[in-house]
Amino acid sequence: MKSIITIFCICFCLATVNSQERYFTKSGSINFFSKAPLEDITADNNQVLSIIDASNSKMAISILMKSFLFDKALMQEHFNENYVESDKYPKATFKGEILEFNELSENPNEFKVKGILNIHGVAKEIIVIATMNKKDDTIFATGNFLINLEDFNIKIPAVVAKNIAKNIKVTFNFKHTPFKK
Numbered sequence: 001m002k003s004i005i006t007i008f009c010i011c012f013c014l015a016t017v018n019s020q021e022r023y024f025t026k027s028g029s030i031n032f033f034s035k036a037p038l039e040d041i042t043a044d045n046n047q048v049l050s051i052i053d054a055s056n057s058k059m060a061i062s063i064l065m066k067s068f069l070f071d072k073a074l075m076q077e078h079f080n081e082n083y084v085e086s087d088k089y090p091k092a093t094f095k096g097e098i099l100e101f102n103e104l105s106e107n108p109n110e111f112k113v114k115g116i117l118n119i120h121g122v123a124k125e126i127i128v129i130a131t132m133n134k135k136d137d138t139i140f141a142t143g144n145f146l147i148n149l150e151d152f153n154i155k156i157p158a159v160v161a162k163n164i165a166k167n168i169k170v171t172f173n174f175k176h177t178p179f180k181k
Contacts (some may be wrong), residue, residue, distance in 0.1 A: 001137070005139045006096065008114045009159070011018075011138075014089045016052075016112075020041050021053060021054040021055040022052070022053050022054070022055075022178070022179035023050060023051065023052040023054065023138075023139045023177060023178060023179060024049075024050070024052075024169055024176055024178075024179040025048075025049070025050050025174050025175055025176050025177065026047070026048075026049050026078075027046060027047065027048075027175075028046075028048035028049070028061070028170045028172065028174040028175070029044065029045065029046045029048060029172065029173045029174075029175065030044075030045045030048050030063060030170060030171070030172050031044050031056065031170070031171045032068070032147075032168050032169065032170050032171075033168065033171070034075060034164050034165040034168050034169075034171045035165050035169075036163050036164055036165045037162055038162050038163050039163050041070070041075060041163070041164065042070075042071070042081065042180055043066075043068040043069060043070045043075075043076070044068065044069050045067045045068045046065060046067075046068045047063060047064060047071070048062070048063050048067075048172075048174070049061065049062040050062075050122055050141075050174045050176065051175050051176075051179065052098070052139055052141075054101070054104075054139075055098070056097075057094075057097050057098045057101035057102075058096070058097055058098075059094070059095075059096055059113060059115070060074065060093070060094065060096075061093065061094040061095075061097055062091055062092075062093050063090050063091060063092040063093070064090060064091055064168030065080065065084050065086040065089065065091065065092060066080055066086045066090065067088055068139055073142075078118040079096060080179060081116045082157075083149075083155075083156070084120055084155040085153060087118065088121075089119070089120050089121050092117070092118060092120075093117075093118045094115055094116070094117050095115050096113050096114050096115015096116065096119070097112060097113070097114055097115060098111050098112075098113050098130070098132070099111060099112040099113070100112075102134060104133065104139070105133065105134065106133055106135050107133060108131050108132065108142050109131070110117055110129050110131055110132075111129070111130050111131075111132050112127055112128070112129060112130075113127070113128045113129075114126075114127045114128075117147075119147070119152040119154075120153055120154055121152065121153070122151070122152045122153050124152065124170050126145065128142075128143055129143055129145075130142065130143040130149070130172075136175065138175060138176065139174075139175075139176040140174070140175055141172070141173075141174040141176070142171075142172065142173045142174070143171070143172055144169055144171040144172070145169075146167045146168065146169055146170070147166070147167065147170055148166060148167050149153045149164075149166055149168065151164065
């Protein structure tokens with residue numbers, strides 16, 4: 001009987017430790033910015049789902065494309081219908097690994113995050129530099145990177161080509177807290 005109780009306690013402790021190694025947010029923010037000669041375009045999305053599994057340094061992000069908000073309703077409509085085709089490709093995702101994640105500390109440090117970014121049905125390997133730190137039980141991650149629209153088969157009609165940059169700056173800000181089942 002003692003051995004059964006001991007095994008149960010060990011399993012319970014392992015399950016508790018394992019769940020404490022996952023960090024989660026469903027209110028992460030992503031912004032993109034297009035600087036073009038005629039008009040700058042910016043959009044914000046504050047409903048980004050992100051999870052970090054500290055036990056294996058993995059990170060996953062899921063972005064609902066229709067959650068990007070623009071200053072002008074017409075820009076938002078064109079973004080969803082003409083460019084990223086949100087009905088056909090409703091999400092953008094990233095799955096990757098935080099390199100040298102074991103060195104995470106309270107002081108912000110730069111980490112390479114290598115993985116697959118999937119936008120508009122096209123998957124591409126990228127490496128992003130993220131500034132990360134852990135304070136108390138929260139993991140903070142911020143950074144930015146460029147996306148070339150052609151790499152993801154996002155077509156810009158010639159009539160508006162001067163309004164939209166070919167490279168879009170993406171900025172992210174995540175505050176991960178322990179995942180509780």
